[in-house]
Amino acid sequence: MIEKVIERVKELLEGGEIKGFVGLCNKNGHTAPYLFTEVAELDHLVVGDFQNPGDARYPLNKLLIDLYRAYPEEKFGVLVRGCDERGLNDLYVWNQLTPKNVVAVGIPCPQELADACGCPKPYPDNSVAEPIAEGAEAQDLIRMEALGVKERFTQWMEVFSKCIKCYGCRDICPMCFCKECSLELDELIPRGEMPPEIPIFHLVRAVHMAGRCIDCGLCNEACPVDIPLRTLYKKVGDIVYRKFNYRPGFDKGKSPLNVLENK
Amino acid sequence: MEFKTVLTVCPYCGCGCNFYLEVLDGKVIGTIPCKTSPVNEGKLCIKGWNVHEFIQDPDRLTMPLIRENGSFREAGWDEALDLVASKLKKIKEQHGPDSIGLFASAKITNEENYVIQKFARAVIGTNNVDHCARL
Amino acid sequence: MTNSVDEFELSDCIFITGSNTTSSHPIVATRILRAKKKGAKIIVADPRRVHIADLADLYVSHRLGTDVALLNGIMYVILDKGWENRAFIEERTEGFEEFEKVIKDYPPEKVAEITGVAEKDIETIAHWYATAERGSIAYCMGITQHTTGVDNVKTLANLAMLTGHIGREGTGVNPLRGQNNVQGACDMGGLPNVYPGYQPVTQFQIKEKFESAWGAQLSDKVGLTIPEMTSGLLEGSMKAVYIVGENPLLSDPDASHVEEALKRAELVVVQDIFMTPTAELAHVILPAACFAEKDGTVTNTERRVMRTRKALDPPGEAKTDWEIIADLSNRMGYPMDYSSAEEIMREIASLTPSYGGITYERLEGEGLQWPCPTKDHPGTRFLHKDRFVRGKGLFHAIEFKPPAESTDDEFPLWLTTGRLYFHFHTGTMTRKSGALTGEIDEQYVELNPEDASQLGISTGDEILLTSRRGQIRAKALVTDRMKKGEVFASFHFVESNANILTNPAFDPIVKIPEYKVCAVRVEKAAS
Numbered sequence: 001m002i003e004k005v006i007e008r009v010k011e012l013l014e015g016g017e018i019k020g021f022v023g024l025c026n027k028n029g030h031t032a033p034y035l036f037t038e039v040a041e042l043d044h045l046v047v048g049d050f051q052n053p054g055d056a057r058y059p060l061n062k063l064l065i066d067l068y069r070a071y072p073e074e075k076f077g078v079l080v081r082g083c084d085e086r087g088l089n090d091l092y093v094w095n096q097l098t099p100k101n102v103v104a105v106g107i108p109c110p111q112e113l114a115d116a117c118g119c120p121k122p123y124p125d126n127s128v129a130e131p132i133a134e135g136a137e138a139q140d141l142i143r144m145e146a147l148g149v150k151e152r153f154t155q156w157m158e159v160f161s162k163c164i165k166c167y168g169c170r171d172i173c174p175m176c177f178c179k180e181c182s183l184e185l186d187e188l189i190p191r192g193e194m195p196p197e198i199p200i201f202h203l204v205r206a207v208h209m210a211g212r213c214i215d216c217g218l219c220n221e222a223c224p225v226d227i228p229l230r231t232l233y234k235k236v237g238d239i240v241y242r243k244f245n246y247r248p249g250f251d252k253g254k255s256p257l258n259v260l261e262n263k
Numbered sequence: 264m265e266f267k268t269v270l271t272v273c274p275y276c277g278c279g280c281n282f283y284l285e286v287l288d289g290k291v292i293g294t295i296p297c298k299t300s301p302v303n304e305g306k307l308c309i310k311g312w313n314v315h316e317f318i319q320d321p322d323r324l325t326m327p328l329i330r331e332n333g334s335f336r337e338a339g340w341d342e343a344l345d346l347v348a349s350k351l352k353k354i355k356e357q358h359g360p361d362s363i364g365l366f367a368s369a370k371i372t373n374e375e376n377y378v379i380q381k382f383a384r385a386v387i388g389t390n391n392v393d394h395c396a397r398l
Numbered sequence: 399m400t401n402s403v404d405e406f407e408l409s410d411c412i413f414i415t416g417s418n419t420t421s422s423h424p425i426v427a428t429r430i431l432r433a434k435k436k437g438a439k440i441i442v443a444d445p446r447r448v449h450i451a452d453l454a455d456l457y458v459s460h461r462l463g464t465d466v467a468l469l470n471g472i473m474y475v476i477l478d479k480g481w482e483n484r485a486f487i488e489e490r491t492e493g494f495e496e497f498e499k500v501i502k503d504y505p506p507e508k509v510a511e512i513t514g515v516a517e518k519d520i521e522t523i524a525h526w527y528a529t530a531e532r533g534s535i536a537y538c539m540g541i542t543q544h545t546t547g548v549d550n551v552k553t554l555a556n557l558a559m560l561t562g563h564i565g566r567e568g569t570g571v572n573p574l575r576g577q578n579n580v581q582g583a584c585d586m587g588g589l590p591n592v593y594p595g596y597q598p599v600t601q602f603q604i605k606e607k608f609e610s611a612w613g614a615q616l617s618d619k620v621g622l623t624i625p626e627m628t629s630g631l632l633e634g635s636m637k638a639v640y641i642v643g644e645n646p647l648l649s650d651p652d653a654s655h656v657e658e659a660l661k662r663a664e665l666v667v668v669q670d671i672f673m674t675p676t677a678e679l680a681h682v683i684l685p686a687a688c689f690a691e692k693d694g695t696v697t698n699t700e701r702r703v704m705r706t707r708k709a710l711d712p713p714g715e716a717k718t719d720w721e722i723i724a725d726l727s728n729r730m731g732y733p734m735d736y737s738s739a740e741e742i743m744r745e746i747a748s749l750t751p752s753y754g755g756i757t758y759e760r761l762e763g764e765g766l767q768w769p770c771p772t773k774d775h776p777g778t779r780f781l782h783k784d785r786f787v788r789g790k791g792l793f794h795a796i797e798f799k800p801p802a803e804s805t806d807d808e809f810p811l812w813l814t815t816g817r818l819y820f821h822f823h824t825g826t827m828t829r830k831s832g833a834l835t836g837e838i839d840e841q842y843v844e845l846n847p848e849d850a851s852q853l854g855i856s857t858g859d860e861i862l863l864t865s866r867r868g869q870i871r872a873k874a875l876v877t878d879r880m881k882k883g884e885v886f887a888s889f890h891f892v893e894s895n896a897n898i899l900t901n902p903a904f905d906p907i908v909k910i911p912e913y914k915v916c917a918v919r920v921e922k923a924a925s
Contacts, residue, residue, distance in 0.1 A: 028270050029763025030299040035266040050299050164424050166309045192838030194819040224306040224428045269709035274689040275822045277575030278425040279698025284709040301764045308424035316831035324685035325714025348729040350665045354637045364627040367588030368643030369580035372694030374742035375719040376586035382723050385614035386732040390599050390621030394588045396580050397910035398649045
């Protein structure tokens, strides 16, 4: 698979189609998010399977947004999995990127990773290879829903009480791009308190993930106290899907919760 | 256009979290926790996540400064270091090496701490070297 | 730390004391909370009900400065119930008999009276920790910053040896180091009594080794600690200080006294990245590169040596600390012609046995944990596996001693100091960050609701906090995280510096100041 990615990126770089490729690189004995601008560097390209499948994934679309903001005329390639591609689709909708500036180079995820993520579509449409896994159900959500209301509430309050207000869930999120963040509004959540007021801190963020979360799971992996944030955001995504028949990144058109005007 | 991600260690507490500094055209624009670090496994606290904010602060010291008539004036390295060297030499001659002390630092590298204690011991001739381990 | 951070996940009982872990070492807390999820018992003993106390299985709030009494009480119960590890005591330790005699004086009822901790809680801690398969201790400055700091640490070591919870994975006595390279600064001989690798300056062969390596005459007289240098400046025996990356005006106890000392010096050189309050008093200020602008290594709390890498050029004329010192050294007639940090590391490895196997090449990936004596040594995950450094582990017979200062009618409350989650040390770096100052950027003195109501103080009120050394103005934060009679202030904020108040009384052995206990008075400020 890596060979196919390298081949495709080489083609894009050599043909001058892209200025650079936002991918992952084997560097300093680690897997690093990296901008490839030379073909010679591609020997070090990896797809983010450090010790286990997908254990070294990074919010590459977020890096892409940084580059796009600085160089709006340039075109960049980016490594995507199924979730990342959904992210791109949605970032186009929110006017954070434009398709003409982006070439997605996709890879499918293996079944092990798809199952662990409970991912409905573990492969991108623009892919260097055929899908190798089928969509999986979100077992975490199913398990949580099976509990009674009281027990669910207790469990959530218990995990929220561990929060250290690092904002890592937001900072790692490839779909968080607002200049002003509700989590920093003193009127909503008093600032300077650790732990932050619960459950309001987490619910404010959950509400903002509705119609936006592409279920990549990077928030879960960034949380220093192992709060199952992904499960929470899956739930709000589930509600939006049932009420509005809209799933971010899957469905064309705007999120029903997007109040921004089109440019 | 130059875009780099540079792996380094957080300058704050002793956890020693690893992260990438995101550098675009000579400006540090972000911090990304290193997921393959055995220490922090892709996690950071709020201080780590925002470490890029102080690095290029306009208040950073950029020139040697010498006190003159109660205020500071900018100076070149030659002037500043020659002044320090001559004063240290004079004090050492007049009052002995143990009248001089060095504060090493828990916030600089091993190599730098090594060089500072070597300077105290081999150049000044004193073991008066300590840092804020206790603070 | 004797053990590695990830080993907390293997413990089935973790005893945390004097550490606000989720706040000051959040990423260590990650592992502790994972251990809890796997079923480990978490015990927190701290005068303040810190965040991790909320998450613990048992929390006890002992009075400030009563750590030895509490720990001796726990060990009394362990011995009384026969939960001690006899095999470990016999094979690996000495001094047990003397120690046991002292412990006999600390029955739970007496300890409860000294510490304010209920007898049954003392018994529960003893039970959980002693009968655990792998018990681990995590502590921080709440243990060390006392006139009895050394006693406190030795008492924790007694507890680990008594139960055999040391020298195995998931056990140990684990100090959480507070600054990113405080471990390395100690390892590198940034201390008045030792060369790199803790080789004593007083030992003839060691001195000879460094004299021949460095080509210089060296002193075998133990040097002065920072508080002693401050006193030396005041007395006049010290004339010059060269301060690299430190801000003693905020970080040292009794700040007014430090300010006076620096003003009396003939020469104060400050090498730093910002104009700190200490730099304001310097004769010469030298601009240094910050962490992101240089190559090098730092050593974290678990003795892991890791690479830092240059991401940017330093601003303006600023240079790395080693370049500045080397340049100065050359001007003073002692050539230091290092071409890179890596070259310095080669010299360190050649003179420091515990760093002997460390090279930049080997540090790629996970880094290396010292001791790493040779190029093929894999590094050391946990210490004291089959023997202690001195051979047998020595029990110390330690009696409880009260803090240096007492409360009285004029100063009826106890003040304890520390860090907030959102800031670091003297705030020179974190107060430049909008994300952090947006959270909090001023001093809030925390006090108990009962004390607050007696004083007529509510959250947000301006108050005056006064000790026998000085006074600061701050806002009040009324919180049940403090118990009656105790207040808390941080030392991040120069305009309301808690170290104007703290007591410059030191542990007699390691000279650590008693930041954690001094007597104060709180009153509402006239508006």
